[in-house]
Each structure stands twice: as structure tokens, then as C-alpha cells.
Amino acid sequence: MRRRNEHQKSLPAASLHVVLALLDGELHGYAVMQRVGELSDGAVKMGPGTLYGTLNRLVDDGLVVETTDRVDRDESERRRYYELSASGRSVALVELSRLRTLVDRVTRTLDGGAMA
Amino acid sequence: MNADPERGFLRAYGALVALYPREFRDEYGADMVQLARDACRDDPTWLVAGRVLVDLAVSIPTQHLEAHVHRSPSHLVPLIYTAVAGAGIVLALAGGSNVASLFVGLLALAAAADASSHHNTAHNHPPGTGHGYDGRNRGMGALR
Numbered sequence: 014m015r016r017r018n019e020h021q022k023s024l025p026a027a028s029l030h031v032v033l034a035l036l037d038g039e040l041h042g043y044a045v046m047q048r049v050g051e052l053s054d055g056a057v058k059m060g061p062g063t064l065y066g067t068l069n070r071l072v073d074d075g076l077v078v079e080t081t082d083r084v085d086r087d088e089s090e091r092r093r094y095y096e097l098s099a100s101g102r103s104v105a106l107v108e109l110s111r112l113r114t115l116v117d118r119v120t121r122t123l124d125g126g127a128m129a
Numbered sequence: 130m131n132a133d134p135e136r137g138f139l140r141a142y143g144a145l146v147a148l149y150p151r152e153f154r155d156e157y158g159a160d161m162v163q164l165a166r167d168a169c170r171d172d173p174t175w176l177v178a179g180r181v182l183v184d185l186a187v188s189i190p191t192q193h194l195e196a197h198v199h200r201s202p203s204h205l206v207p208l209i210y211t212a213v214a215g216a217g218i219v220l221a222l223a224g225g226s227n228v229a230s231l232f233v234g235l236l237a238l239a240a241a242a243d244a245s246s247h248h249n250t251a252h253n254h255p256p257g258t259g260h261g262y263d264g265r266n267r268g269m270g271a272l273r
Binding site for chain 2: 042043046058059060061062063064065066068069091092093
């Protein structure tokens with residue numbers, strides 16, 4: 014499993030959306046897709062290939078873990094569940110903080126420009 | 130909603146999933162079809178089909194590129210370079226003062242050594258064990 018160190022550059026857009034969606038806790042694939050849609054006000058609609066490709070990379074990077082077998086589930090339900098690992102959660106929070114800083118700076122710049 | 134277009138779409142999508150690299154489709158193919166089925170429950174089939182077609186067009190090449198990047202190097206590459214090196218050196222010796230052949234032979238020998246070391250490195254660090262993330266980020270950033 015590859016590990017992502019804290020100082021690496023920011024996550025690509027699809028990975029960022031998925032880790033932010035998983036901040037809510039354990040979700041299956043379709044729920045991740047729906048949550049990404051909700052978080053982006055419907056602007057981001059991930060397709061199945063993009064979603065599972067992204068989850069695959071995040072699992073490889075140790076940011077997301079599959080939790081399907083962690084608890085007994087309905088036999089008829091064949092969905093796979095995922096959640097953030099401890100390092101995934103930390104990366105998600107770092108990304109969130111980075112986005113907040115970005116928005117704050119741009120807002121301050123715009124406010125300054127509006128006053129000038 | 131009429132189930133026939135949905136069934137037809139899901140069957141076609143299931144067939145198109147076969148275009149992904151084998152390892153990826155073995156791992157996620159069934160989940161992807163299940164996700165498309167779930168999406169058809171919430172949105173019109175034509176809308177899901179359109180979205181999925183765009184996704185296929187983007188994610189199939191992406192997955193093939195990733196599979197290619199993480200493919201184990203062939204055992205044959207160092208062997209071929211070594212054979213070329215041997216032939217170059219033999220030609221140089223047989224030809225007496227054929228500096229060009231000697232140069233080709235030595236160059237191929239260096240390439241064989243380099244290919245062999247890459248081969249060993251790839252075996253020591255198989256996909257998913259620490260090497261590759263940066264490479265993926267560099268090459269695939271726009272596609273992710």
C-alpha cells in the first residue's frame with residue numbers, strides 16, 4: 014500500500030470530492046456519488062468508472078479503507094462500503110483548511126477591490 | 130419507468146465495462162453496473178446513459194494508462210539489449226577497427242544493465258507499495 018505524506022501537493026479534484034464526501038462516515042459507492050452531488054450542488058456528477066477509479070487510488074494510497082466485511086450486512090446487499098482511514102481523515106481536514114484559506118484570501122482581495 | 134430501456138442499457142453497460150483493464154473490471158465491474166442500476170432508480174435512463182457514456186470515454190483510457198504505467202517490465206528487454214550488445218562487440222572484433230560497432234555494442238550493454246536494474250527495482254517495489262503515486266500525479270492530474 015502506498016502512503017501519502019502530509020507535504021505532498023493537494024489532492025486532484027475527484028479525490029478531493031470523494032474524501033470530503035467520506036468525512037460523513039462510512040458510505041457505499043452510490044452514496045458517495047450522491048454525497049458528492051449534494052456537496053457540489055449538483056455541479057459534480059461522478060460516473061461509475063471515475064468513482065471506482067478514484068476509490069481504487071485512494072485505497073492504494075491508504076487514505077480510504079474498505080469496510081464491507083467489518084459488520085454483518087443484509088445477504089441481499091452486495092454493496093461495498095468505504096470510509097476514511099485516520100490518515101485519510103487528516104488529509105481531508107488539511108484539504109478543507111487549505112480551501113478555507115483560499116476562499117478567505119480571495120474574498121479579502123475582492124472586498125479590498127470593491128472598496129477601492 | 131419502463132424497465133426495458135433500463136435493462137437494455139444495463140446490459141450494454143455491462144458489456145462496455147469489459148473494455149476496462151482486466152484487473153480493474155474484475156475488482157469493480159460488478160459494483161459499477163450496480164451503481165448504474167441504482168442511478169437508474171433516481172434519474173431517467175437516458176440521463177444516466179448519457180452521463181455513463183461520457184464517464185466511459187474518460188475513465189477507460191485513464192485506467193488503461195494507469196495499468197500501463199504500473200505494468201511489470203518485460204523480462205525480454207534486458208535480454209534483447211544484451212543480444213544486441215553481444216552482436217555489436219562480435220562485429221567490432223571481427224571487423225578489426227570498426228569503432229561504430231564497438232560503440233553500438235557498448236551502448237547496448239549499458240542499456241541492458243540499465244533495463245535490468247529497472248526490472249529489479251520494479252520487482253522490489255510492486256504497484257501500490259510506495260512508488261508510483263508521484264508519477265501518477267504528474268501524468269494523470271488532469272484526468273482525475
